[in-house]
Amino acid sequence: METVYLNGQFIPRDQATISPDDRGFLFGDSIYEVTRWYGGYFLDLPAHAARLRRSLKETLIEWEDSGRFEEISEELISRNDLGGDCSIVYFQVTRGAAPRTHAFPKPAVKPTVYGYAKRHSIDTLACERGVGLWMVPDPRWNRCDIKSTALIANILPYQEAHDRGFAEVCFVRNGFVTEGAHSNIFFVRDGTLYTHPESNDILSGITRKIIVALAAEYEIPLTEEAVAVDMIPYMHEALISNTTGEIVPVVKISDQVIGNGVAGPVTRNLQQLFRNRVQAANPVR
Numbered sequence: 001m002e003t004v005y006l007n008g009q010f011i012p013r014d015q016a017t018i019s020p021d022d023r024g025f026l027f028g029d030s031i032y033e034v035t036r037w038y039g040g041y042f043l044d045l046p047a048h049a050a051r052l053r054r055s056l057k058e059t060l061i062e063w064e065d066s067g068r069f070e071e072i073s074e075e076l077i078s079r080n081d082l083g084g085d086c087s088i089v090y091f092q093v094t095r096g097a098a099p100r101t102h103a104f105p106k107p108a109v110k111p112t113v114y115g116y117a118k119r120h121s122i123d124t125l126a127c128e129r130g131v132g133l134w135m136v137p138d139p140r141w142n143r144c145d146i147k148s149t150a151l152i153a154n155i156l157p158y159q160e161a162h163d164r165g166f167a168e169v170c171f172v173r174n175g176f177v178t179e180g181a182h183s184n185i186f187f188v189r190d191g192t193l194y195t196h197p198e199s200n201d202i203l204s205g206i207t208r209k210i211i212v213a214l215a216a217e218y219e220i221p222l223t224e225e226a227v228a229v230d231m232i233p234y235m236h237e238a239l240i241s242n243t244t245g246e247i248v249p250v251v252k253i254s255d256q257v258i259g260n261g262v263a264g265p266v267t268r269n270l271q272q273l274f275r276n277r278v279q280a281a282n283p284v285r
């Protein structure tokens, strides 16, 4: 039986119950985090922990045990016998349960804290062959930097992309590419990487940060500059990045083929450097 974490306890999944008055359920008044376990160790767990704490701070959700995030994540892996498997840990903190009204509960209630771990391997076919993105206007709010569970504005365009046979969306705001529904987007032109700068318009991806650091370390030119939609036909490569998929080449955006329609050399190089980085993070090399 799968073990989950709920409000301070590790319990069987079928015993995990949450109030119908939970503000995560009623309002999406809640934040989350997703980390990857590489069959023995997490990649950049402190960066995920820092982002979780930032999301809590920005939403004024108080979880007094937030310092235990790393330890609980490890415990979820071990209690579910996932030590040797590629897995992810999902973690969510809501403002808690209280009669429905927009104002924060007064007196304050305890947050609802939920976490689970599950086996999840990388989609090697997508990493090899690349995927297509469906371009749509970015309908989201102006705090995309917060990892909020209120994701309907991501889900609706994503479903449209999915129904059309695309793997992800390419959000466009004011004529510039922001990011995907659950990934950051990079472009390559003449060997230089371009990606939207950190701002309220994108989530600061941990994988994005790793790519930016790898580019600096290996002297791959990178500019944190948003790409205009009308420049897409002139891009030689594109890729998306996230914790669950790592680095996936983009070979098409709506009807526009990118480069030669296959993963390009900069993307391939980054995939290899990322792989090396994952292996270097293994504490028992």
Ligand code: PLP
Pocket: 034, 179, 180, 181, 182, 183, 184, 202, 203, 204, 205, 206, 207, 208, 241, 242, 243, 244
């Ligand atoms: N952008 C959005 C909107 C996301 O939801 C995600 C991840 O889920 C990312 C970017 C990539 O972030 P990370 O690399 O930390 O997984």
